[in-house]
């Protein structure tokens with residue numbers, strides 16, 4: 001009898017395959033990192049071939065490690081780094097270019113051009129998003145305009161665009177031999193090409209950005225049987241859930257009620273609050289996005305505070321400065337000093353996202369004196385994540401008029417006790433880590449399991465959620481106020497660096 005559900009989690013730094021049981025416990029898991037390619041300052045690429053290869057490899061490894069066969073799986077879901085944009089040839093499956101990663105800033109001139117005709121927020125009412133280098137639509141325009149042969153192939157009807165969910169789905173369902181070209185509403189809501197009310201590609205946007213409709217995938221719900229795996233160890237298993245990774249984490253944390261929120265600490269940091277069936281427009285610098293659509297049910301929406309760089313700053317200390325050998329070492333280094341020594345790092349490597357949306361900001365380290373040492377730098381790097389989260393929580397409270405009571409957290413950084421305690425201190429709310437912190441993969445598995453009757457309702461899922469640890473605030477009001485106001489001062493120092 002089939003007794004498990006799986007999920008591919010195609011993230012910014014790695015690809016995972018995980019298998020869950022009915023209680024939401026992990027029964028098998030495998031993970032592979034892929035190279036980050038930085039061809040120029042501000043440019044970030046991934047090789048789609050690496051990602052397709054790693055997807056196959058982690059599926060095979062996880063299935064083998066737990067002695068599972070396709071018969072053991074009811075269904076699988078797909079979740080993915082969002083916005084990362086690629087194009088490929090329908091006939092051969094060959095990518096025409098590396099994928100442009102969500103953090104890539106090469107479309108800044110396009111952002112300036114389109115903002116010049118009506119302002120940054122001209123598409124906010126229609127799409128929920130400000131004009132920014134972050135989203136897929138302008139990245140696709142760049143690829144169409146700059147990659148030789150791309151427009152000609154599009155004119156011939158042989159060019160396909162996809163975010164990573166679409167690429168993974170297309171490959172798993174047969175690639176050039178009948179692969180499905182489809183995305184879900186959550187991923188489509190990050191392209192700036194879909195209307196939040198229509199949940200369809202909008203002609204007005206396609207015309208404005210000169211994007212041919214023929215390259216776009218079909219938009220489906222987040223939870224339905226789209227097709228079946230064509231080959232390999234999962235041959236014949238239904239693919240029944242697709243969610244962008246941040247929305248998947250919201251589902252994995254079972255935030256199904258309006259007002260419930262989670263923050264995922266990975267490469268970046270993404271705080272999403274469920275706002276129910278109505279999109280809530282943001283006046284405070286957040287984005288409005290589709291949270292999920294379960295089958296034929298109406299879509300649910302979320303307010304999102306997107307922070308581009310959090311764990312990536314830890315990786316930068318590791319890879320570019322050599323201050324630590326692995327990410328885990330940052331905690332001991334940060335704990336080697338008592339406080340931040342008045343050092344602040346604003347990691348505006350890709351400009352600043354929510355709530356500032358400053359394309360022209362770049363990273364700064366402020367407050368340096370001869371006193372500052374490696375420990376202070378490590379501590380400032382961790383604190384930067386917590387301050388940025390406070391910035392988006394303040395915006396969230398303003399937009400939603402709901403005061404956050406507690407923050408549910410997940411993602412690779414939440415093993416860091418010093419960071420989580422500081423997060424609780426700087427927000428002055430409890431920070432709660434659930435038993436399963438792989439909520440991204442879990443959320444995609446939930447979507448696939450709901451579509452295939454493995455779980456009957458979201459109530460079944462809620463029963464699976466349990467607390468592993470809670471951090472309570474223990475910082476004085478004065479200390480909190482002093483630290484946060486210094487942070488706010490440091491943030492302004494990063495503005496307008498790029499002309």
Ligand SMILES: Nc1ncnc2c1ncn2[C@@H]1O[C@H](COP(=O)(O)OP(=O)(O)O)[C@@H](O)[C@H]1O
Pocket residue numbers: 011012013014265266267268310311312313314315327328329330331411412413415416
């Ligand atoms: N102990 C730690 N302390 C701080 N950051 C960590 C720690 N362990 C991992 N990280 C960071 O978490 C990130 C990986 O988290 P993950 O959720 O896997 O990210 P993603 O889904 O974006 O690939 C990396 O940026 C890494 O530097």
Ligand SMILES: O=P(O)(O)OC[C@H](O)CO
Pocket residue numbers: 010011012013080081082083102244245246266267268
């Ligand atoms: O893959 P992650 O966890 O870094 O998430 C990336 C986000 O989806 C970008 O919007």
